Amino acid sequence: MKYIAIILIAWLGTNHAIQGTFVSKNAKVSIYSKAPLEDIEATSQKGTSVFNATTGELAFSVPIRSLVFEKSMMQEHFNENYMESDKFPNATFKGKIQQLPDLSKDGTYPVNVAGVLDVHGVKQNRTIPGKITVSQGAVSMLSEFQVACKDHNIEIPTLVFKKIAESIRVQVSAAYTPYQK
Amino acid sequence: MKKIIFIALLLTAGYGNVNAQKTKKDTTASATDSLLNSLSGDDKAEPVIATFKATRLILSETSETIKKNNLNFMVIHRFGDIGGTDGGSKTLWGLDNSSDILIGFEYGLTNNLDVDFYRSKYEQLLELGLKYNLVKQKSDDSMPVAITVLARAGLKPYKVETNVYDDYANRLSYFYQAIFARKFSSAFSMQIAPSFLRNNLPFPYLAGNDKNIFSLSAAGRLKFSKRMGIVVDYAHPFSSFRRNSNSPKFYNPLGVGIEIETGGHVFTINFSNSQAISPINYLADTESNWTKGQYRLGFTISRVFDFNSKHKGTNKY
Numbered sequence: 001m002k003y004i005a006i007i008l009i010a011w012l013g014t015n016h017a018i019q020g021t022f023v024s025k026n027a028k029v030s031i032y033s034k035a036p037l038e039d040i041e042a043t044s045q046k047g048t049s050v051f052n053a054t055t056g057e058l059a060f061s062v063p064i065r066s067l068v069f070e071k072s073m074m075q076e077h078f079n080e081n082y083m084e085s086d087k088f089p090n091a092t093f094k095g096k097i098q099q100l101p102d103l104s105k106d107g108t109y110p111v112n113v114a115g116v117l118d119v120h121g122v123k124q125n126r127t128i129p130g131k132i133t134v135s136q137g138a139v140s141m142l143s144e145f146q147v148a149c150k151d152h153n154i155e156i157p158t159l160v161f162k163k164i165a166e167s168i169r170v171q172v173s174a175a176y177t178p179y180q181k
Numbered sequence: 182m183k184k185i186i187f188i189a190l191l192l193t194a195g196y197g198n199v200n201a202q203k204t205k206k207d208t209t210a211s212a213t214d215s216l217l218n219s220l221s222g223d224d225k226a227e228p229v230i231a232t233f234k235a236t237r238l239i240l241s242e243t244s245e246t247i248k249k250n251n252l253n254f255m256v257i258h259r260f261g262d263i264g265g266t267d268g269g270s271k272t273l274w275g276l277d278n279s280s281d282i283l284i285g286f287e288y289g290l291t292n293n294l295d296v297d298f299y300r301s302k303y304e305q306l307l308e309l310g311l312k313y314n315l316v317k318q319k320s321d322d323s324m325p326v327a328i329t330v331l332a333r334a335g336l337k338p339y340k341v342e343t344n345v346y347d348d349y350a351n352r353l354s355y356f357y358q359a360i361f362a363r364k365f366s367s368a369f370s371m372q373i374a375p376s377f378l379r380n381n382l383p384f385p386y387l388a389g390n391d392k393n394i395f396s397l398s399a400a401g402r403l404k405f406s407k408r409m410g411i412v413v414d415y416a417h418p419f420s421s422f423r424r425n426s427n428s429p430k431f432y433n434p435l436g437v438g439i440e441i442e443t444g445g446h447v448f449t450i451n452f453s454n455s456q457a458i459s460p461i462n463y464l465a466d467t468e469s470n471w472t473k474g475q476y477r478l479g480f481t482i483s484r485v486f487d488f489n490s491k492h493k494g495t496n497k498y
Contacts, residue, residue, distance in 0.1 A: 021213075025220055048220040050213045059217045065227050071487045072248035072292070077444055080231040081407055086320070086367055089227075094213070155407070179216070 020178060022139050024049040027174035029062040033167070040074065040168075042067040049174045051139065056097035058113055058141075060172065061090050082154050088121040093128070101132070108133045113143075122152040130172075139176040144169065226321035232364040233372075233402060235447040235483045236287055236295075236312075239414040239436030240455060240463060241400040244329040244362035244372055246314045247289035250488045255285040255299075257458045257481045264474020275477050280456035287312075297333070303457040304384075305339045310356075318363060329360040335461040351382035354461045368410075371401040376460065378418075384465045385429070395419045396464050408442045412449060418464045434467045436479070449481040 027047030033040040046066035050059045064085035069075035079085040095115015103109070114127045130143030146167045149156055156166070233243035236253060247253045261278025262268040268275050285299040293314040300307055310333030318327040335354035337346075346352055355378070362372035376396050383390035396418040404410035414436040423431035438451025454476045457463040469475035 021216065023216065023220060048217060050216045050220065052213060057213050059213045061217055061220075070489055072251060072489070073445065073485050073487060076231050080367075081444075084367070086229075092217075 019054045020052075022051040022053060022176035023179045024051075024174035024176045027060065027062070027172060029067070030171045031067065032169045032171070040069075042069045042075070042078070044068065047172065047174065049141075049176070050179075051141070051176055053103055053139070056100035058093075058095055058097060058115070060093040060174075062092075063090055065089065082149075082156075083120055088119075091117075091119045093117045093126075095126075095128070097132075098127070103132065103134050103139070106135050117147070119147060119152040120154050124151055141172070141174050141176070143172045146170070226319040226323050228317035229320055229327070229364050232318065232327055232362050232370045234410075234440060234442045235449075235481070237449075237481055237483065238400045238402065238412045238440070239438050239449060239451045239453055239479070239481070240416055240434055240458075240460070241372070241374060241398050241414050242312065242329075242331060242358065242360065242460075243400070244314065244327045244360045246293055246312055246329065247287045247295040247485070249289045249292045251289045252486045252488065253285075253287040253295075253483055254486065255283070255287070255481065255483045257281075257283040257285070257479070259453070259456060259458060259479040260477045262469065262475045262477055263452075264476075268474055280477060281458045281462075283458040297331075299459065301457065301459050301462065303459070303462050304337050306354075306459055306461060307336045307338060308333050308459060308461065310334065325363060327360075327362045327364075329362070331358050331360070332356070333461070335459070345382065345386055353381045354384075355379040356461050358460075368404040369401070372399070374398045374400075376464075378461060378464050380461070380465055384462075387426075389422050391420050391422050394423075394464055402440060410440045412436075412438050412440050412451070414438075414451075414453075416460070416464060429468045430470070432467050432470045434463045435471065438479075445485060447481075447483040449479075451479045451481070452476050453479055 025048055026045050027049045028043065028045050029047040030043040031041070044062055044066040047060060047062040064083045065079060067078070069078065093115055095113040098112045098114055101109040101111065109132045110129065111132055112127050112129050117124045117126045128143055128145045130141055133140045147170055148167045150166065233245050236243055236245050236247065237255065237257070258279060259281045261272055261275035261280055263275045267278070272278055279302065281301055281303040283299055283301045285297065287295050287297045289295045295312050297310045297312060298308065310331055312329060312331040314327065314329045316324055316328040318324055333356045335356065337352045356376065358374050358376035360372055360374040362370065364370045374397070376398065378394045378396065380392055383392050396416055398416035400412070400414040402410045402412045416434045418433070432454060434453060434455035436451050436453030436455065438449045441448045454469040454471045455463040455467045456469055456477070457466065
């Protein structure tokens with residue numbers, strides 16, 4: 001009986017090793033699109049993310065205006081014409097990790113996150129693959145996926161169609177810290 | 182007995198724990214949301230961008246400046262009178278004539294300051310100036326307008342046989358303007374700009390003409406699609422000489438047009454009674470009247486070249 005109690009307590013203990021809420025205030029989000037005339041590339045370090053290691057819930061948000069382009073005209077057009085960032089200031093993803101792996105041990109765990117991607121005010125159900133890395137209690141995540149412009153009602157005017165690819169590659173990386181209230 | 186109590190305690194502890202998790206689970210959706218909101222909620226008011234598409238509407242300079250290491254190349258054209266004595270079919274409604282052609286370069290020294298050079302056919306005017314975006318409009322209306330100031334010197338270099346230009350300083354003009362612009366919505370932007378023009382030699386050279394002219398201009402844009410908008414541009418020079426003069430008669434310049442943006446290029450196709458393109462010329466000397474058919478087709482082509490170095494390599498985490 002004692003042994004059972006000890007095992008139970010030990011099990012409860014390990015289960016609590018990576019638990020609770022983790023946050024990231026400077027998640028990196030970059031977009032890239034190969035296009036015939038010029039590649040489009042922008043990066044933001046101002047993404048925010050919340051990860052609940054207990055439930056597997058994951059939320060991401062990035063202000064569209066924080067994406068920095070090499071060319072200022074491109075950045076202006078991106079905000080004004082394509083993303084309409086005054087109307088839709090943030091792109092978000094809210095989902096839940098399917099089959100949450102046991103994060104008690106250090107390692108890299110491939111995961112799929114099912115949820116809703118909200119870009120340009122259009123919500124899409126997506127299952128996005130990613131990787132969770134646990135190293136000495138520190139949690140970080142990486143993900144890469146494609147966003148099709150037409151899925152999110154992002155119009156590409158025919159006058160400039162050669163400049164913009166129809167699909168944008170999005171890379172997200174975040175390092176988390178435990179959330180303290 | 183001790184064992185049983187221990188197990189019972191453990192069980193209740195475990196049960197309580199499960200309960201706690203359950204209630205937590207029920208609220209996590211909103212808890213995650215509110216936590217995310219609180220993380221991203223500290224964003225400051227963003228500066229409003231793209232109040233206007235280009236640095237010029239029809240007559241006016243806009244509050245926009247050229248960004249750092251970008252070069253804006255402009256060609257602005259005004260044809261001849263469509264109607265009236267100089268218009269009609271004999272000049273193909275003014276298309277055979279050009280009343281003014283301006284070629285201009287604007288280069289961004291910083292994101293808010295540009296240096297500008299223009300050459301006009303009208304009076305062969307050469308202009309060199311600076312334009313500075315002093316204040317940006319903020320999205321939360323903590324600053325309701327953008328303020329841009331510009332200063333410019335003009336030189337009329339042409340050779341003359343008369344003694345009017347004996348003193349070289351008489352070839353010089355100066356123009357100063359403050360532009361107050363507001364983007365009311367993504368479709369509607371407006372600006373009001375008080376300005377001061379100094380012609381060292383009153384222009385046109387007439388007895389009683391003013392060397393100094395204060396003026397106020399107003400301009401607006403209403404977009405009817407993402408890339409097209411109607412633009413209206415008006416300037417009012419405050420000058421009793423201009424108001425009272427009968428020969429020549431002066432009129433206030435007014436332009437209406439359509440602006441088309443193609444991603445890199447901005448075109449305007451417009452009609453205006455002003456023959457000249459530069460404010461140094463049109464504020465001092467607009468002698469054409471809309472009601473007499475003395476308006477003309479004009480266009481502006483503005484193309485921005487970016488000299489910021491391109492990314493090398495691919496983007497990696």
